[in-house]
Amino acid sequence: MAASWDLRQLECFLAVAEERHFRKAAERLHLSPASVSEAVAGLERRLGGRLFDRSTRRVRLTAHGERFLDDVREPYQRLRRAHEAARARSRDREGISIAYTPELGTLFLPALLAAAPRSVPSTALAWRPLLMHTAEQIREIDDGSVDVGLCWSAVVRRPLKATVLCEIPVVAILREDDPLAARAEIPLAQLRDRRVLVTPGYDDNPFLESRRRADFAQAGIATPNVDAVQRYDELAVHVASGERIGLHPATIAVTNSIPGIVFRPVVEPTWHETICVLTHSVSPHPDVDAVVTALTDAVEELRDSRLSSVATAGKVVQ
Numbered sequence: 013m014a015a016s017w018d019l020r021q022l023e024c025f026l027a028v029a030e031e032r033h034f035r036k037a038a039e040r041l042h043l044s045p046a047s048v049s050e051a052v053a054g055l056e057r058r059l060g061g062r063l064f065d066r067s068t069r070r071v072r073l074t075a076h077g078e079r080f081l082d083d084v085r086e087p088y089q090r091l092r093r094a095h096e097a098a099r100a101r102s103r104d105r106e107g108i109s110i111a112y113t114p115e116l117g118t119l120f121l122p123a124l125l126a127a128a129p130r131s132v133p134s135t136a137l138a139w140r141p142l143l144m145h146t147a148e149q150i151r152e153i154d155d156g157s158v159d160v161g162l163c164w165s166a167v168v169r170r171p172l173k174a175t176v177l178c179e180i181p182v183v184a185i186l187r188e189d190d191p192l193a194a195r196a197e198i199p200l201a202q203l204r205d206r207r208v209l210v211t212p213g214y215d216d217n218p219f220l221e222s223r224r225r226a227d228f229a230q231a232g233i234a235t236p237n238v239d240a241v242q243r244y245d246e247l248a249v250h251v252a253s254g255e256r257i258g259l260h261p262a263t264i265a266v267t268n269s270i271p272g273i274v275f276r277p278v279v280e281p282t283w284h285e286t287i288c289v290l291t292h293s294v295s296p297h298p299d300v301d302a303v304v305t306a307l308t309d310a311v312e313e314l315r316d317s318r319l320s321s322v323a324t325a326g327k328v329v330q
Contacts, residue, residue: 029064032072042168062074062076110139111290113146113162146161153290153292160289160304162290171292173292177289177307177311182285183277184259185274197277201231207256209257230281244260251273
């Protein structure tokens with residue numbers, strides 16, 4: 013029989029119980045406050061009663077919550093210790109672990125494989141690719157489960173480190189017969205009366221989500237006019253099949269195979285996302301620096317050659 017709750021809900025509950033504050037719990041877990049609140053609410057529905065009293069300035073456990081905390085705290089700690097022990101036993105055998113978001117993995121892992129013989133010592137060629145969105149990467153690197161993360165713009169606190177590899181301009185993705193396609197650049201405010209498509213990765217990255225919401229509000233783009241698709245590579249398909257406009261970093265122009273699609277830089281504000289490597293500053297894997305170097309080389313190659321050739325072909329107007 014399946015459990016009626018998941019570990020993420022339990023972890024959110026324990027963080028709020030210890031911090032007595034939803035925002036501080038969210039910062040500790042590298043999640044948005046809304047995600048933590050939703051997880052706790054889901055657990056409360058499953059358990060049939062409120063776990064926290066939110067009617068005061070400071071969050072307090074209810075009697076129901078106090079009893080549940082007493083019941084789960086030690087079993088949860090035992091589970092964490094078992095996880096850490098298993099991870100320690102397998103670490104040397106499996107080599108360095110590299111987490112990546114879907115698009116960046118598609119773009120850069122092949123280059124990392126090609127670069128490995130000259131960038132990574134021959135004794136450390138074994139590495140594990142792990143598909144993870146940004147918030148999960150931060151959590152896993154923070155607790156030592158993952159050695160390196162590759163993601164879009166991220167803000168982390170010590171002992172984690174986010175190394176910016178490069179900036180990529182955000183572009184509007186349009187059908188070539190769209191009236192806005194005649195422009196060399198598209199002010200964000202020009203999209204206020206259009207249906208806008210984005211990828212769901214923003215929902216898993218509180219930093220990107222808050223910045224995007226601020227830019228949309230400044231441009232007068234209403235949240236109900238913004239839809240999320242499941243994957244970055246679906247954006248061009250949805251744009252080609254309707255009257256909507258996509259927004260995404262210009263890397264999408266490199267992988268796009270849908271005909272009749274053009275890409276135009278977004279301005280006012282000029283919008284960039286950064287490609288970051290996430291690492292832990294305490295006791296890192298000995299080959300982390302070599303992997304970061306290989307990823308840096310791969311990103312530079314993409315930016316200097318493949319993105320430049322896309323711009324020259326007229327798909328992205330610089």
